Amino acid sequence: MKLIECVPNFSEGRDNEKIEYIADAFRNKNGVKLLDHSADPDHNRMVITAAGEPQPLKEAVVKAIGRAVEVIDLREHQGVHPRIGAADVVPFIPLEDAEMADAVALSKEVAAEVSAAYSLPIFLYEESAQKEERKNLAYIRQGGFAALGERMAKDPAWKADFGPEHIHPSAGATAMGARKFLIAYNVNLKSNDLALAKAIAAKIRTAGGGLPSCKALGLELKEQGIVQVSMNLTDFNQTAIWQAYEAVKEEAAKAGVEVLASELIGLTPLEAVLECTRHYLRFENLDLSKILDLKLK
Amino acid sequence: MKLIECVPNFSEGRDNEKIEYIADAFRNKNGVKLLDHSADPDHNRMVITAAGEPQPLKEAVVKAIGRAVEVIDLREHQGVHPRIGAADVVPFIPLEDAEMADAVALSKEVAAEVSAAYSLPIFLYEESAQKEERKNLAYIRQGGFAALGERMAKDPAWKADFGPEHIHPSAGATAMGARKFLIAYNVNLKSNDLALAKAIAAKIRTAGGGLPSCKALGLELKEQGIVQVSMNLTDFNQTAIWQAYEAVKEEAAKAGVEVLASELIGLTPLEAVLECTRHYLRFENLDLSKILDLKLK
Secondary structure, eight states: OOOEEEOOEESOSSOHHHHHHHHGGGSSOTTEEEEEEEEETTTTEEEEEEEEOHHHHHHHHHHHHHHHHHHOOGGGOOOSSOOSBSEEEEEEEEOTTOOHHHHHHHHHHHHHHHHHHHTOOEEEEETTOSSGGGGSHHHHHTTHHHHHHHHHHHOGGGOOSBSOSSOBTTTBOEEEEEOOOOEEEEEEESOOOHHHHHHHHHHHSGGGTOSTTEEEEEEEETTTTEEEEEEEESOTTTSOHHHHHHHHHHHHHHTTOOEEEEEEESOBOHHHHHHHHHHHTTBSSOSGGGBHHHHTO | OOOEEEOOEESOSSOHHHHHHHHGGGSSOTTEEEEEEEEETTTTEEEEEEEEOHHHHHHHHHHHHHHHHHHOOGGGOOOSSOOSBSEEEEEEEEOTTOOHHHHHHHHHHHHHHHHHHHTOOEEEEETTOSSGGGGSHHHHHTTHHHHHHHHHHHOGGGOOSBSOSSOBTTTBOEEEEEOOOOEEEEEEESOOOHHHHHHHHHHHSGGGTOSTTEEEEEEEETTTTEEEEEEEESOTTTSOHHHHHHHHHHHHHHTTOOEEEEEEESOBOHHHHHHHHHHHTTBSSOSGGGBHHHHTO
């Protein structure tokens, strides 16, 4: 059975009623499982992790995006995370028995459907991109909602892959595409120095000559009065979670700043956690075959 | 469905034909799953991890012990690990839906059956013990095969709980009982100083005023030319794997000795591994709900 994961990010992380309304689109539906959802008030953003067979998953995603368009108004949105839309970014990831081509196909089917149903411009990114430069999510998202709206209005090169020529007045636009599994991992610093968090992010990310397969942003968590290095590890065989942690810790230490805590957004493959324990305890033989919970399934 | 785990330790870790012959008793049997088996040539010992419903599990364990009695001769046994029998120690552990009382009952049924079938003296230990002092496996096993044989011959207080009055000439005796889940965890040192390994074990184990719920022995791994602190963590909520590792590392460092590696014998609950990653990465939110592999099951 082909299994696809979808990890849509919606621009609502504060209003619990709206959060649940959107998440509910993935509940009580045959062939789809809501695996996780978490909302962050500072980011003002929620991340859903769902998995399912392509057809029922498509139906759930279309429904959820419709609900996001209905209840989120980007013009009133405040939050530290960059965004272009109510349904900001919707990645599809091939899991068991599925290939990247299956995820690409599904992303385009969903794009066609939601763009028509909700007058929502869709930019295809990563493996689904139809233009080389759109492979990079950051390129599409540069400047956020307002700037993308201006680019679309003025520059024909910024025509969306699906949907209307102009940005949706309240729901913005959506980046949609297929990609490999990604670990969203944040390290919080015992500091409120945003410049430091940004400098660390710039140094450790792949684009800055840092860790391979690592995207990073420096963000401020105002409610907690601290800053965060927010990372996407796009290949944990290249950069393990512990390597990302140690890199942030080392750079922070140079500025005399300590790590406060770290956190996962969404899910992680178990293998990526085992690799951390293997590293710190110099484990010779810790692998999936040693885990009682998996053996009993 | 009640599920019981059995982790029998057999005194054969070198002859692969004998190892497989014994392990095979747990294969291809409805209601029983062979989860893991590992053999150590220095210990000259194998550890099987199996789980199943009480009745079929009992049949498999009885068969395996019979095979161990058949092919292992303790009089010719060499190995660094203390032992009293071919089937040295046979613990039963309650898993899903099972209570400790179920594991105790099963241990006594198996004890009755194997003692009659193979003329094997059985000493009930831990939760199954019928005498206070026999709760402690080390008490039963003191001095090993030869010494236990002498005690049984001379001292009526050393009558076995099941089986004949005298030790089995080639297969010795078996300690059998119910206990909580235990993590068997070894830390290898970059040293051949057995006295150091023994001193570290004596210092960190519960009996020496060290870590709670921790049993430890210092052993020599002659084939590798190193020494090992071999531990049983009987409650990983009391002493986590990382705490055991750090305690050994710290004591070894005082003698200028480094840790070479660490290893699990048998299986571990995933929660115990997550706790290690949580500790070293200061994780705020790493729990079973974050593990993709479990969510997809």
